[in-house]
Amino acid sequence: MKKARYHHGDLRAGLTEAARLLVEERGPERLTMSLASRAAGVSTAAPYRYFADRDELLNAVALEGMERQREALEAGGALHPLGSEAAVTAIGLAYVNFATRERGVFRLMFSLTRTHAQHPEMLQKGSDTFDVLLRNLAHRYALPMDDPAILARGLKLWTFVHGLSFLLIDDKVSAMSISLDLHDTLADAARRFLRDD
Amino acid sequence: MKKARYHHGDLRAGLTEAARLLVEERGPERLTMSLASRAAGVSTAAPYRYFADRDELLNAVALEGMERQREALEAGGALHPLGSEAAVTAIGLAYVNFATRERGVFRLMFSLTRTHAQHPEMLQKGSDTFDVLLRNLAHRYALPMDDPAILARGLKLWTFVHGLSFLLIDDKVSAMSISLDLHDTLADAARRFLRDD
DNA sequence: AACATATGTTAGAATTTCTAACATCCTTTT
DNA sequence: AAAAGGATGTTAGAAATTCTAACATATGTT
Known part of the structure; x- marks a missing residue:
């Protein structure tokens, strides 16, 4: 007691x-x-x-969520060879899984109250998360992580998994009567965005 | 006076x-x-x-936004032959442009307060918007709009433009020091998702 | 042991949502 | 044209919320 x-x-x-x-x-x-x-x-x-205020408490929750998401992406990517299509797919899967498992926190992480944008810690953690993907791409194409070609390809892949995350947590996929195999969908996107022609 | x-x-x-x-x-x-x-x-x-309450006022704003967005997509698509890659690109561009031009309303449209999901009018308007894209795909592949292959391809394209919209309005693209040509990016995505191999 | 600091509480002002009771305007029926 | 009745707006106020100020208690340092 x-x-x-x-x-x-x-x-x-x-x-x-x-x-x-x-x-x-x-x-x-x-x-x-x-x-x-x-x-x-x-x-x-x-x-x-x-x-200081309610927003700062929410920021703390968002920051902690960003850390956990990065860890999840790293764990997903580590299951496959660095730079492989499978690794990219796994990272995407981890991203979407985090979003659906923690809808509230995920949504919070991306519901910018003007503070977010300038908040240096948040920028850093967002960048750290993106880097998990960029490391794989940089290795795959033997280019530095900040190479424009790497960034451009990384952004496209991020765009896809990010969009899918939102459509799923907003129930748009089921609302449109679409049944989807998450792994297939992400593997297909990885294939399409990793090819060079 | x-x-x-x-x-x-x-x-x-x-x-x-x-x-x-x-x-x-x-x-x-x-x-x-x-x-x-x-x-x-x-x-x-x-x-x-x-x-009835604040949420219903916000719903009204969201509904009106969904109508305007659908109109914008139709106007964009109408600039090019039905089913063409250019039409799909233009629809995507109209989608992203709407999002960045009306950040607040766009965010509202996708910030589901449990009501949205069941709200029949909202489901309908969301579906109407998606249909603008589906019509083009159905024509391109000579399949009905509710064919699973059409829906699956439509979802992937939607996913991409939706994700890009959010990353842009959340300033993630600039935060990652990525400069991008919007039209190029969308044309590239359309090409990648419309090919059959 | 006493002081200074950190950490928590209580009280309350300002703002907001929403309801209830009342006021005004418009339309319709006779 | 007058009166009734419904629609539309106002004022007043209860309950909840954010945040501050003043106060209380614990902790640890000298």
Whole structure:
């Protein structure tokens, strides 16, 4: 039986985790400081010791999500030889799987409240995630990661998996009565975007 | 000089238009009934004669946006022969252009508040928009619009333009220091997804 | 042990959503 | 043309929310 403590222990982490669950459960728009506070077991004013406002709490959730997504992409890519079509497909699959598994957080990661764009940490983490794909492409074509040809091809692949993620979490695919094999779809896209003619 | 009227004339339309502008200006999340009311020149309670709640006002803005987007796609496609690669490219270009020209409304159209999914009018309008593309594909391959092969190819093309739209409005493309020619990018995608080998 | 700092609470102002009760205008029926 | 009745708008206010200010309690440093 725990003693009721005045201090929480690690309230920043507690709030971030509570917020993550709420974002997932009810969507980013419906997260309130009140709900997060209650879930973390503190008063509604307590969060303001750690987060300037609601947006900053959401930012923390988004940042943590970006880290986990990058890890997922790396784990997916590592299953296949660096630069192989299979690796690119696996990275795409990991991307889409993350999006559908964590709809709320994924949507939050891409629902820019003017802050995001300038937020250096967010730019960095976004870049880190993209790099997982770029590393494979750079190796495949024996070019530096920042080569325009690599960036252009990387962007096309990202564009596809990103678009598919959104159409899936918005239920557009099922709404259009389309049944799809996710792996096939991604493998096909990888093949089409990796060929040189 | 206008007489100050008690009745607005067409408050539903006035509010929808005011809301559209505000959504564009400040983003969907920051639209408040108060702001829309003031912009339309009525009290804050007036909107509730026409919209059950804030979500319904946003829905109206989204629906109107979907209609305009479909019109834009049709206008783009009509510039080229039905079923041609150029028509598909032009439709994609119109899609992305709409998204970047009306970031706020576009984002709103795809930020599903559980209502969207079941909302029959929204399903219909979404389907109408997709059909602009499907008509071209069906003609190109001489198959019915609901043929699985047509749907699958249509989804891939949609996926690409949809993903590109989001990456652009979220400033991810510039954040990754990628410069891109929009038409080239879309023409390339159309070519890759329309080929049969 | 006392002070300083970190961390949490309570109280409350400002804003927002939405409802209820009331006011005004318009249309239709006689 | 007058009155009834419905449609459309207003004012007032309850409940919820964000965020701040002032206060309280714990922690750890000298």
